[in-house]
Amino acid sequence: MAKKSALIVDDEPDIRELLEITLGRMGIDTLSAPDIGTARNLLESHSFDFCLTDMNLPDGNGIDLVQHINTNYPSTPVAMITAHGNMESAVEALKAGAFDFVSKPVNLQLLRNLVDTALNLQPLDIKTDTDTDLLGNTPIMQALRKQIAKLARSQAPIYIKGESGSGKELVARSIHAQGPRRENDFIAINCGAIPSELMESEFFGHRKGSFTGAHSDKTGLFQAANGGSLFLDEIADLPLHMQVKLLRAIQEKSVRPVGSETEIPVDVRLISATHKNLANEVDQGNVRQDLYYRINVIELHVPALRERKGDIPLLANHFLELLANEQTQGKVTLNEEAINKLQAYDFPGNVRELENILQRSLALAEDNLIRAEDLPPLTPQIIDESPSATIEAQELIASGGEFSLEKHLEKIEKAAIEKALEETRWNKTAAAKKLGMSFRSFRYRLKKLGVD
Numbered sequence: 001m002a003k004k005s006a007l008i009v010d011d012e013p014d015i016r017e018l019l020e021i022t023l024g025r026m027g028i029d030t031l032s033a034p035d036i037g038t039a040r041n042l043l044e045s046h047s048f049d050f051c052l053t054d055m056n057l058p059d060g061n062g063i064d065l066v067q068h069i070n071t072n073y074p075s076t077p078v079a080m081i082t083a084h085g086n087m088e089s090a091v092e093a094l095k096a097g098a099f100d101f102v103s104k105p106v107n108l109q110l111l112r113n114l115v116d117t118a119l120n121l122q123p124l125d126i127k128t129d130t131d132t133d134l135l136g137n138t139p140i141m142q143a144l145r146k147q148i149a150k151l152a153r154s155q156a157p158i159y160i161k162g163e164s165g166s167g168k169e170l171v172a173r174s175i176h177a178q179g180p181r182r183e184n185d186f187i188a189i190n191c192g193a194i195p196s197e198l199m200e201s202e203f204f205g206h207r208k209g210s211f212t213g214a215h216s217d218k219t220g221l222f223q224a225a226n227g228g229s230l231f232l233d234e235i236a237d238l239p240l241h242m243q244v245k246l247l248r249a250i251q252e253k254s255v256r257p258v259g260s261e262t263e264i265p266v267d268v269r270l271i272s273a274t275h276k277n278l279a280n281e282v283d284q285g286n287v288r289q290d291l292y293y294r295i296n297v298i299e300l301h302v303p304a305l306r307e308r309k310g311d312i313p314l315l316a317n318h319f320l321e322l323l324a325n326e327q328t329q330g331k332v333t334l335n336e337e338a339i340n341k342l343q344a345y346d347f348p349g350n351v352r353e354l355e356n357i358l359q360r361s362l363a364l365a366e367d368n369l370i371r372a373e374d375l376p377p378l379t380p381q382i383i384d385e386s387p388s389a390t391i392e393a394q395e396l397i398a399s400g401g402e403f404s405l406e407k408h409l410e411k412i413e414k415a416a417i418e419k420a421l422e423e424t425r426w427n428k429t430a431a432a433k434k435l436g437m438s439f440r441s442f443r444y445r446l447k448k449l450g451v452d
Contacts, residue, residue: 003027003028003029004027004028004029004049004050004119005028005029005030005031005046005047005048005049005050006023006028006029006030006031006048006049006050006051006052006115007030007031007032007033007039007042007043007046007048007050007051007052007053008020008023008030008031008032008033008051008052008053009032009033009034009035009036009038009039009051009052009053009054009057009062009065010032010034010052010053010054010057010081011034011035011054011056011057011058012054013034015054015081015106016032016034018106019032019052019106019111020032022108022111022112023115026112026115026116028049028050028115028119031046031048034057034058035057035058035059035060036057036059036060036062036064036065036068037059039051039053039065040065040068043068043069043072043073048073048076049076049118049119050076050077050078050079050115050118050119051065051069051076051077051078051079052078052079052081052102052115053065053066053078053079053080053081054080054081055080055081055082055083055086055089055093062080062081062093063080063092063093063096063098065078066078066080066093066096066097066098067096067097070096070097077099077118077121077153078097078098078099079098079099079100079101079102079114079115079118080093080094080098080100080101080102081101081102081103081104081106082101082102082103082104083103083104086103087251087294090103091293091294091297094154094156094157094297094298095156095297095298097154098154098156099118099153099154099155100114100117100118100154100155100156102114107253107265109265110253110265110267113227113267114155114267117155117180117181117267118180119180120180120181120183121153121179121180122178122180134148134167134170134171134174135311135314135315135318136308136311136314136315137310137311137314138308138310138311140303140307140308141303141308141311144171144300144302144303145174147300148171148174148175148178148300149178151175151298151300152174152175152176152177152178152179153179153180154298155269156297156298157250157269157270157271157272157294157295157296157297157298158172158175158270158271158272158297158298158299158300159272159273159278159295159296159297159298159299159300160172160271160272160273160300160301160302161273161274161275161277161278161299161300161301161302162273162275162301162302162303162304163275163304163348163350164275164349164350164352164433164434165305165349165350165351165352165353165433165434166302166303166304166305166350166351167302167350167351168233168273168275168302169188169231169233169273171300171302172186172188172229172231172271172273173186173188173231175229175271176228176229176231176269176271179229179269181227181228181229181269184225184226184227184228184229185224185225185227185228185229186225186228186229186231187221187224187225187228187229187230187231188231188233189202189221189230189231189232189233190233190234190429190433190439191232191233191234191235191236191237191238192234192237192432192433192439193429193432193439194439196239196242199238199239199242200242200245200258201214201218201220201258202220202221203220203221203222203242203245203246203249203255204220204222204223204245204249204255204256204257204258205217205218205219205220205222205223205255205257205258206218206220206257206258206259206260207257207258207259207260208259209259210257210258210259210260211258211259214258214259217257218257220255220257222249222255222266222268223255223264223266225266225268226266226267226268227267227268228268228269229268229269229270229271230268230269230270230271231271231272231273232270232271232272232273233272233273233274234273234274234275234276234433235272235273235274235278235287235295236274236276236278236281236286236287237274237439238287240288243287243288243291244288246291247288247290247291247294249266250270250294250295251294253265253266253267254266270295272295275433278292278296279292304347304350305347305350305351305353305354306346306347309343312339312342312343312354313334313339313343315351315354316334316339316342316354316358317333317334319354319355319358319359320332320333320334320358320362320370323358323359323362324362324368330368331368332362332365332368332369332370333368333369333370334369334370335369335370335371335372337371337372338370338371338372338374338375340372341372341375341378342354342357342375342378344378345378349423349434352430352434353423356423356424357375357376357378358370360376361374361375361376410449413445413449414449414451416435417431417435417442417445417446417449417451418451420434420435421451428442428443428446
């Protein structure tokens, strides 16, 4: 196997020597340059597998070199060396296309992890089959897959925005599977599903005896994802005190378990998502602006199903194949009228709702064929505006009878919750997401309304 080579660009001889020694011990050949001009000359005459550059150079900014390499040598990942605590520069470099960053004074273990990850990138001309679950032939889906392939080569934090049920976690998994961390773990967590008092322990771990019930050491999610990717779904549901701790973990690339006096270095690719408008959440004070700035380095939009209705037949056949296999009843198909009915619907619940509709329709289908009449009434399901309840309220108000607005609203709310639970097969976490609520709020509502 040919030896890997790296280009080091820094105007300080001591740092260049330190980096050369460190990479040399990893079996990597190195060439170094004190400025951008020399670096460009070396890039023209040599082929490099990796580049490490300082931010401030005598003849320009390291970001200029990042952009030059991305344009002319796109297969060569570039990492940026930034001043300690200067996250603005780090974020700017990542937005410009840097693979990752390391802060001064350079932590050699973090540097080695970074280099190993960069050298594990697949060549640009290698095609992968890891995105086969992201079904869709519409232009918007083809563009999404291209974006994923590009973002998989970076280590910049990614924020995935999209409606509930649109496939945000599937996109996150695809980014991980096509990236250099694919051999390590992908850890996914719903931030709204963890009780507030347990969050710090879940994220960062704890030491035995650090609090009542801590009978043994526990590894947190950041440590579990070390070397891999950590997907924080519904990140807008994190309470403010946890947002502060999360921000520090991201910036310092280390965590401190509850009850520990020392920090543990961690190397994770951070991917976050929410169905909420994150910018609005910042304006309303629910999400810290500095955290938003840090996790939203690259924004990726997952289209709603109504934005790609041409993919509905393909998705429907895929789900029917899976469902039929589960129920061992042979191949099931949709007739043309049923497909037309599905394509005329807006799917507020997106792909998840499509799967749910097909699962219910499968029970009514005869001869392994789903007809239009086998599908449920497809009308917008925002909230259950029960006609009977509305008429009852109008009649009571008109007659001057006693009418409790609070009880009437509770009745509507209870119906909506029960409907969401039925549609998610009584999966409380999924039902809470469908209704746009945090799991904690949803659990409180269940108890208040007496829903068993």
